[in-house]
Amino acid sequence: MALGSKSPYLRLALAGSILSGCAASGGLSGGGAPSGAQPAVSKTTQVATFGVLAKLTIHGTSSWISPDAGRHQKLVYVSDQNVNAVEIYKANVNNPTPIGQITGVSTPDGLGMDKRGNLYVSNAGGTTVTVYKPGHTSPFRTYSPGQNPVNVIVGSDDRVYIALGLEGCICIVEYPPHSTTSDLTIQLGSTHGSPMDLALDTSNNLYVTLTNGTVYEFAPGQTTGTNLGLAGLTNPRGIGFDRKGEIVVANDTLNFVQGYIQIYKPGKTQYSKQFVAGPQPFQLTFGRAHQFMYVANVSYGTSGYVAIFQAGHGWAQTGTISQGLQQPLGVALSPKAL
Numbered sequence: 001m002a003l004g005s006k007s008p009y010l011r012l013a014l015a016g017s018i019l020s021g022c023a024a025s026g027g028l029s030g031g032g033a034p035s036g037a038q039p040a041v042s043k044t045t046q047v048a049t050f051g052v053l054a055k056l057t058i059h060g061t062s063s064w065i066s067p068d069a070g071r072h073q074k075l076v077y078v079s080d081q082n083v084n085a086v087e088i089y090k091a092n093v094n095n096p097t098p099i100g101q102i103t104g105v106s107t108p109d110g111l112g113m114d115k116r117g118n119l120y121v122s123n124a125g126g127t128t129v130t131v132y133k134p135g136h137t138s139p140f141r142t143y144s145p146g147q148n149p150v151n152v153i154v155g156s157d158d159r160v161y162i163a164l165g166l167e168g169c170i171c172i173v174e175y176p177p178h179s180t181t182s183d184l185t186i187q188l189g190s191t192h193g194s195p196m197d198l199a200l201d202t203s204n205n206l207y208v209t210l211t212n213g214t215v216y217e218f219a220p221g222q223t224t225g226t227n228l229g230l231a232g233l234t235n236p237r238g239i240g241f242d243r244k245g246e247i248v249v250a251n252d253t254l255n256f257v258q259g260y261i262q263i264y265k266p267g268k269t270q271y272s273k274q275f276v277a278g279p280q281p282f283q284l285t286f287g288r289a290h291q292f293m294y295v296a297n298v299s300y301g302t303s304g305y306v307a308i309f310q311a312g313h314g315w316a317q318t319g320t321i322s323q324g325l326q327q328p329l330g331v332a333l334s335p336k337a338l
Helices: 008-019 067-071
Strands: 044-049 052-057 075-080 085-090 100-102 108-113 119-123 129-132 141-143 149-154 160-164 170-175 184-187 195-200 206-210 214-218 236-241 247-251 259-264 273-278 281-286 292-297 305-310 316-321 328-333
Touching: 075 108, 075 119, 075 292, 085 108, 108 281, 119 149, 119 160, 119 328, 149 195, 160 195, 170 195, 195 281, 206 236, 214 236, 236 292, 247 281, 259 281, 259 292, 273 281, 273 292, 273 305, 281 328, 292 328, 305 328
Parallel strands: 108 149, 108 328, 195 236, 236 281
Antiparallel strands: 044 052, 075 085, 075 328, 085 100, 108 119, 119 129, 129 141, 149 160, 160 170, 170 184, 195 206, 206 214, 236 247, 247 259, 259 273, 281 292, 292 305, 305 316
């Protein structure tokens, strides 16, 4: 979500400069970190973690994790481009304080989670996706898909899909299980949009939201997709599936005041339900059994937050995460979190 997750004007300016080298190389080249990230101000102390003294930095440059976060199996991870870190929270607590923080990232954007609880972080200000084991703040695996990785998703079969937020280049890079060597790429140049978020259905069909107001579906192993023709989308960001198998899309209206969640029944192009998600909804994710949905709201110009909605209550908002956040882009839940 980074080129797309920043202001659309910044995204277009950066994309234009980077694309000049794309056609010649067939890949993605050059470019520095998007300018939306702000240097963090650090305040460091020490805490005991797993019996060892560790640095604890609030909005700073040192990763930390509390013993509680190391033990806790129900966690929420939120990427924040302004803090330039991934904040860690207890799940199922309204507006908790952070119990850990992963730094050393580069404008973190979309987050992914595999069935083992490993966290995948898209470093949109660079060229990598880094992977962290539960309870750890240093990566044990790194993918290098190219410039501006904005989102990542991991299938139930451990296949990894990474979106690159650039128009006209190879925009989806796929990796077989446990390998950092790509075996498939998807070119989205003909769609005239750059990808934002990814989702998989139960048949491993891949769904991609694009900045031109469209959602595309790709069958497994295919590089040609189908525009689903979903109506009413301005700038679709997050995407997922509810427990009924309906497509759920976070629609950023670009007015910086009010964005929506729009739900589409299978095979339908008109949304069946729409409700306010916050000022600028980006990535969304569901907890175990799809009882709760978490939506990151970046809210440029003000403090962003994560809104929590409950399915059994008609998608009423039942909670918020805002402590320690400024401009959250991505959100992920550990496998046991509701």
